[in-house]
Amino acid sequence: MVGISDTLMRELGGTVPRRTEPKPLCLKVGARIRELRTERGMSLQDLAEAGALSKGHLSSIEQGLAAITIETVERIAAALGVSPFCVITFPEDDELDRIADLARKLPKGERRKLRKELEGRTTHEPPA
Amino acid sequence: MVGISDTLMRELGGTVPRRTEPKPLCLKVGARIRELRTERGMSLQDLAEAGALSKGHLSSIEQGLAAITIETVERIAAALGVSPFCVITFPEDDELDRIADLARKLPKGERRKLRKELEGRTTHEPPA
Numbered sequence: 422m423v424g425i426s427d428t429l430m431r432e433l434g435g436t437v438p439r440r441t442e443p444k445p446l447c448l449k450v451g452a453r454i455r456e457l458r459t460e461r462g463m464s465l466q467d468l469a470e471a472g473a474l475s476k477g478h479l480s481s482i483e484q485g486l487a488a489i490t491i492e493t494v495e496r497i498a499a500a501l502g503v504s505p506f507c508v509i510t511f512p513e514d515d516e517l518d519r520i521a522d523l524a525r526k527l528p529k530g531e532r533r534k535l536r537k538e539l540e541g542r543t544t545h546e547p548p549a
Numbered sequence: 550m551v552g553i554s555d556t557l558m559r560e561l562g563g564t565v566p567r568r569t570e571p572k573p574l575c576l577k578v579g580a581r582i583r584e585l586r587t588e589r590g591m592s593l594q595d596l597a598e599a600g601a602l603s604k605g606h607l608s609s610i611e612q613g614l615a616a617i618t619i620e621t622v623e624r625i626a627a628a629l630g631v632s633p634f635c636v637i638t639f640p641e642d643d644e645l646d647r648i649a650d651l652a653r654k655l656p657k658g659e660r661r662k663l664r665k666e667l668e669g670r671t672t673h674e675p676p677a
Binding site for chain 1: 635638661663668
């Protein structure tokens with residue numbers, strides 16, 4: 422493969438630079454998207470269509486080879502039916518990420534109950 | 550101000566296109582970053598230095614005028630001392646976002662307790 426830098430690709434008019442070496446964060450986000458997609462039983466094609474992305478671009482993203490903007494995160498999240506933040510949540514890395522991911526899996530009623538519980542516990546906000 | 554399109558700016562070699570019209574998502578992320586920054590009593594200069602960004606770029610981001618990649622999100626999150634997902638969490642928009650933000654404000658011990666509680670509640674994962 423001929424090595425073309427991201428900068429050169431952009432200068433040549435490419436709007437979606439595809440890297441040959443994945444960056445660690447992109448790898449993690451790609452793996453996370455694949456996890457959420459398979460959790461829903463969606464194929465690459467299904468998610469690409471729902472998110473109005475090309476299948477090739479989505480595949481690059483899942484392999485950690487594409488630069489990802491927050492707009493792309495938002496679009497993929499909408500297609501998956503989750504909040505944008507869920508796409509960059511890494512339950513294995515951090516306790517707060519783990520909490521956010523466990524809360525995501527709760528049924529709606531349980532989630533509402535949890536939100537009310539937490540509003541009662543938190544004292545960092547001034548009373549209304 | 551002379552109107553230069555993002556595409557033209559990229560072609561001219563600009564790596565950080567600054568928009569003249571903010572996009573809704575960028576506005577929200579910019580406001581969120583400002584919120585987390587002021588919550589910590591950090592100035593624009595403080596956060597720019599901690600995140601190794603120029604003050605001008607950070608200011609554009611906070612105003613919703615700069616394209617934001619997930620790498621930038623990660624860098625700003627590290628400088629703020631939060632998980633990357635916290636930067637794109639919007640507590641006013643969604644119950645799950647609200648839960649994640651309330652959990653963020655809990656003391657560490659409370660957070661651990663909550664994580665254990667949730668691990669007990671969630672039944673979506675197969676037993677180990």
